[in-house]
Amino acid sequence: MSLMTLEDLKTILVENAGADDSGTLDGDFAAQEFTELGYDSLALLELAAGIQRRYGIVLPDEQVMELRTPEAVLAAVNSAAVNSAERLRQTS
Amino acid sequence: MKPNRRVVITGIGVRAPGGGGAKDFWNLLTAGRTATRRISFFDAGPFRSQVAGEVDFDAQAEGLTPRQIRRMDRAAQFAVVCTRDAVEDSGLELDRVEPHRIGVSLGSAVAAATSLEAEYLVLFDSGQTREVDTRYLTPHMFDHMVPSVMAAEVAWTVGAEGPVTMVSDGCTSGLDAIGHALHLIQDGVVDVMAAGATDTPISPIVLACFDAIKATTSYNDDPATASRPFDRSRNGFVLAEGCAMFVLEEYEHARRRNAEIYAEVTGYATRLNAFHMTGLKPDGREMAEAIRTALAQSRLDPPDVDYVNAHGSGTKQNDLHETAAVKASLGEHARRVPISSIKSMVGHSLGAIGSIEVAACALALRYGVIPPTANLRLPDPQCDLDYVPLVAREATLDTVLTIGSGFGGFQSAMVLRQPGGRAA
Amino acid sequence: MTQRVFVTGVGVVAPTGLGIAEYWAATLAGRSGISRIDDRHVGALAGRITGFDAARHLPGRLLPQTDVSTRLALTAADWAINDAGVRPGDRDEYDMGVMTSNACGGFDFTHRQFDKLWHDGPQHVSVYESFAWFYAVTTGQVSIRHGLRGPGTALVGEQAGGLDAIGYARRAIRRGTPLVISGGVDSALGPWGRVAHLSSGTVSTTDDPGQAYLPFAAAASGHVPGEGGAILVLEGGESLDRRGDRPRYGEIAGYAATFDPAPGSGRPPGLRRAAELALEDAGVTTADVGVVFADAAGTAEFDRAEAEAVTGLFGPYGVPVTAPKAGTGRLFSGGGPLDVVTACLALREGVIPPTPHDAQVAAGHRIDLVQNAPRERNMTVALVLARGRWGFNSAIVVRG
Structure with a gap:
């Protein structure tokens, strides 16, 4: 999921x-690509900040600037979520 | 309109990180020392970028009265003190100049932001309420929202009754304020201008703005080397504060009183990039156009430029943009001409820095020394020009070019020459 | 021979009307756009623009990054450029500049960001705060929206700054940029902006929208802040000649700015001198001037100073004076440019719009204030005055 x-x-x-x-x-x-959709690098940063606010997931700056499509963002967010869930399980 | 009126700099006042007046500033630059440090004005712990170029400034010791200190934002205090220094440096006896023939052009990007934030915290109880309680209103709040009072303070300092204005073109404010002053003197509107720029943006709201767009550095553990223009490892600019003010005079006016002249301002141009409010195109096209126009006004060719004072903010996009702009405008000469960024040492004081850089250029012309780009240890292969790394360089300087970029798309270029240089 | 500079397009966003037609009709009728915008007593009145739906005028992508003042300015700029019949894409991009004035910045936008910072933390501050707040935002956004790559600047001079922007634009045209977008628009009527206005000490504390801003009246009690302004397309005569177009509105024939002496110097104030220099710059005399658009501060002291400047130049009751801004409130950077537009229309139509509210003029002022109804008059030249807090004086001479 x-x-x-x-x-x-x-x-x-x-x-x-x-x-x-x-x-x-x-x-x-x-x-x-975000650029084709009319979104620039600031919009992407604003998206990343919105994701952080809603899900508590922080995508590193360098990674954010490399995310060119929505599906890349989804993949990054969901794998970060899996990783942090994994870490939680290991530490608990 | 009176034709062929020439404009010269006869007085300089500076407050920049790392020292007191223009002399300390110049010593810092020529020694290649840096004045960036961990922010001490407030707890910067919650912010991504925690370093800045702070100015150690004691308003009382600088001679401002308690009333002046109370009513003036810190940026205005800087401007008044620097103006006073510039007038003293110029030897101009203000009571011998008709007040109608004196004007003011003061630049600032964020003006009284720091005061506004302090007032916000009281008025809205640190953001806990949006309800306004007018009992906590200060009489200066309007003047912090509408900061043209800063230009008024400068006007009162010099007794100006000619045109007085505040120029707020983001980070080119400092170049553009001098550019407007140049035009007013050239066009015969005035003979003397107090011109320059001030900014004191080191405050939580401004840090938060630049954090959000990742424009400022995250080298918090090594503040002294955090500003690294043209270096492969650079990762953003270092926020700073400061001010530089000048006495600009019509050339004959200065000559008649045997003034010591630092430099002649021979050309100035600005172009908008119409591209992005914060972004720069890698080709540097509009900046190149501004440079070409400023040189043409000076009746100079690219090979005449002996030194380029770069915007050199320490962001990757700037370094590429600026390198391309210098190549596009100066052609083959771009590979020979020394280029350096003093932001490596004093940080980026937004609207003020353009004027501080003009001060550096005027002093470079006087002393024949090119300030270096500090912290440039690992040159970015994409930035393949002579950026004068680490160590100042002696040189015979006749013509220098200073350039700047600002949010909003402003691209400005100014040419300064030895008084009595080839054009004289 | 210095080049002549003409107004070829205008965009108006005012509390009394959106667009030039609506604004001019309301102005001629002496209607007021001042209303109660808050339930408190002090600072409750403003000249607020109603019926402006930014989403109808601007792309959705611009909305999260703009303050209301910027949205109004961008819309006014669109209208002005359309009105001038200019297609920026058909011209050399470096031949078109943008020089505007701004007094308050994106103040309401920034108030929300201050709230986010201090209530929620730095990570909540918008990426757009880095430019949505600053005074250069109108110049930058207009340049980007229309692909204008000539010279640009943004000036701050409180209520005088808007005329200064037009004056600087004229200088830029004479220095070789054929077309410059100029003017100014301000808005700071959110909770923080309203109290910031109050702190100036010159806002009227009168509670009645019809009695609060009465420039030159015996009952003058200060001003009411408003929002809006005007954006103008200015073009040099040489490029107009080449295009074979006629100037549509009028000529910016003269401009000057002065600054009042430091308090306590005993020297005379600078408004009259600004007017004299602007007339001289235009090559006209006081006899040529058909109407004066007053700064109209609305406090006894400043009204007296302006009345003395006008009577000093024109003699007592020597020229019709009007202040349509009594119906919009003071618009800061927008005030001067809107007056320039109004002056152009007055010259073209041969009619002086009245000063709204019809208050009894204070006996000592000895000025011919146009009130009650528009006054028909054949005129070729108008003088527009503006003062900015702390001593800024600017004057523009408009020729029809």
Whole structure:
């Protein structure tokens, strides 16, 4: 089970960085590059900050700048979530 | 309009990290010492970036009265003290100049941000309420929201009754304020300008802004080497505060009173990049255009430039942008001309730094020394020009170019020359 | 010969109207946009813009990164550029500059970020705070939105700054940039902005929207802050000639700025001198001036100083004076540019809009304040005055 879905990502993105009326976030946009969707590096940072606020997951800065598509963000967030769950299990 | 009016710098006042006035500032630069340190003004523990270029400033010891200290934001205090120094340095007797012929052009990017934050904390009880209790209102809050009072303070310091304005072009404010002053004197509106810029942004809200966009360094364990322009390991700028003010005069005005002239300002241009509020294009196109225009105004060619004072903030995007802009505008000469960033030593004081860099250029022209880029130990292979690493360099300087970039897309360039240089 | 500079397009965002048609109709009718925007007594009145839906005018991506003042400015800039019939893409990008004024920055935006920082922690501060707050935001955002890559600047001079921006834009045009977007728009009417205005000590404490801002009146009790302003397209005569276009609104024929002497110096204030220098710059005399748009501070002391400057220049009751801003509130950087627009329209239509609220003029002022109804008058030249707190004086001469 994954922590964050594409729909969650869309919600955070629109809330923090806004949406154009052109409908780029309709349908399956997971594989499209953020730049094609009209989002710049600041929007990506705002997305990462929103993810941190909602899920408590911190993506390292260098990693954030390398995330070019929504699906890459989802993969990074969900693997970070799995890793931290793993760590929790090991320490408890 | 009176044609061919030339403009010269006859007085300099500086407050920058690492020392008192212009002399200390110049000693720091030529020694290649850095003045960045862990933030002491407040607990920076919660922030990503915890280092800054702080100025040790004692307003009372600087001669400001208790009333001045009470009413003025720290940035205004810096501006008034630097203006006083600049006038003294220039030897100009203000009571012998018609007040109508004196103007002020003061730059600042975030102006009274620090005072606003202090007032916010009282008014809204550290953010615990959005309800306003007017009993906690201070009489200066309006002037911190609308900071043109800072330019007024400078005007009162010099008795200016000509045009007085505040220029707020983000991080090119310091260059643009001098640029506007240049135009006013050239156009015959005034003969003397108190011009320069001030910023005292070391405060939680400003740190938080730059944290959010990862623009500032995270080298918190090694504050003295945290600012590393053009170095492979650089990872952001070091926030700083400071101020530089100048007496700018029409050339004949300065000559008539036998003033000692630091430099002539021969060209200035600014261009917007219309690209991004914080981002810079790697090709440096608009910056190159500003440089070409400033050189053309000076009737100079690229090979005439003896030194380039870089914006050199210590972010990767700036280093690439600026290197490309210098190459695009100076052509082959880019590979020969020395380039350095004093932000490696005094940090990035936002709107003020452009003026502080003009001070560095004027002093470089006077003393024939190029300040180095400190902390440049591992050159970035993509930055392949001569950035004068670590050690100052003696050189015969006739013409220097200083450049700056600012949020909002501002790209500015200014050319300064030896008084009586080739154009004279 | 120095180049002439014309207003070729305007965008108005005012409490009395969005867009030039609505604004001009309300202004001629002497309507007031001042209303109660809060339930408290002090600081409850403002000239607030109603019916502005930013999402209808701007792309959704711009909304999270802009303060209300920036949204208003961007919309006004869109309208001005359209109005001028300028297509930025058809021109050399370095031939178009942006020089605006701003007094308050993105103040309400930044208030929310201060709340986030101090209530929730640094990680909650928006990435957009780094520029949404600062005074250069209008210049930067307008440049980006329209691809304008010429010279840019942002000036702060309280209520005088908007005229200074137009003056500097004119200088830039004469120095070789054919077109410059100029003007100013401000808004700081959130909870913090309202008390910041109050702290100036010059905001009226009168509770009645019709009685609070009465410039030159015997009952003058201060001003009411407002939001809005105007963005103008300014073009040099040479490029207009090349395009074969006619200037649509008017000419920025003269500009000057002065600063009052330091308090206690005993020297005369600088407003009259600014007006004289602007007239001289325009090559006209007081006899040519058909109307004066007053700064109209609304306090007894400042009104007296302005009335003395005007009567000193024109003689007692020597020229019609008007202050449409009594119906918008003081708009800070937006005030001067909006007056310039109003002056252009007054010259074109041959009618002086009245000063709203019809209050009894204080006996000592000896000025011919246009009130009650618009006054028809054939005019070719208008003088626009503006003062910024602490001694800034600016004047622009508009030729129709």
